[in-house]
Amino acid sequence: MRAPERRGLPPGKMPELRVMPAPSDANVYGDVFGGWIMAQVDIAGSLPATRRANGRVATVAVNSFVFKNPVFVGDLLSFYADIIKVGNTSITVNVEVYAERNRLQACTVKVTEATLTYVATGPDRKPRQVPPLESLL
Numbered sequence: 618m619r620a621p622e623r624r625g626l627p628p629g630k631m632p633e634l635r636v637m638p639a640p641s642d643a644n645v646y647g648d649v650f651g652g653w654i655m656a657q658v659d660i661a662g663s664l665p666a667t668r669r670a671n672g673r674v675a676t677v678a679v680n681s682f683v684f685k686n687p688v689f690v691g692d693l694l695s696f697y698a699d700i701i702k703v704g705n706t707s708i709t710v711n712v713e714v715y716a717e718r719n720r721l722q723a724c725t726v727k728v729t730e731a732t733l734t735y736v737a738t739g740p741d742r743k744p745r746q747v748p749p750l751e752s753l754l
């Protein structure tokens with residue numbers, strides 16, 4: 618399915634997640650807590666990792682995390698997640714977050730960029746090998 622064109626968002630890509638922070642996600646100044654954004658980034662990154670692992674994954678590391686611009690209550694956030702490395706048991710994902718500000722979404726700003734590593738795990742919660750790509754087709 619082709620992604621809809623939205624002004625200022627990466628063209629031709631589908632976000633893994635779209636979320637609007639609520640007042641309870643912000644501090645007294647109306648800026649959204651970094652920890653709330655980190656949680657959404659972790660969820661967004663885990664989605665392609667879970668598909669690639671064909672099963673459960675656990676976050677083993679947040680390799681980098683940059684808050685480039687503040688996020689405000691009412692921003693419509695789009696989380697784009699791309700696998701950048703597949704190891705023996707690990708999958709590393711780059712996540713970019715864009716905010717469409719105000720209800721008319723007239724202004725789009727990149728707010729966050731992060732890289733996280735997930736590990737494919739079995740029912741015993743121990744690492745398991747990431748299945749070969751061919752086995753998923």
Ligand SMILES: CC(C)(COP(=O)(O)OP(=O)(O)OC[C@H]1O[C@@H](n2cnc3c(N)ncnc32)[C@H](O)[C@@H]1OP(=O)(O)O)[C@@H](O)C(=O)NCCC(=O)NCCS
Binds near residue numbers: 734736738
């Ligand atoms: C994830 C977990 C199962 C991995 O088990 P482990 O015995 O520590 O794993 P290993 O040392 O064998 O490493 C597994 C893979 O992770 C990678 N890895 C481990 N630490 C890493 C780090 N700090 N950064 C990047 N990759 C890392 C290893 O390189 C390896 O990758 P590869 O198999 O592709 O080469 C275990 O650490 C765990 O349960 N952690 C808690 C997970 C969790 O609760 N996450 C949520 C936190 S809020």
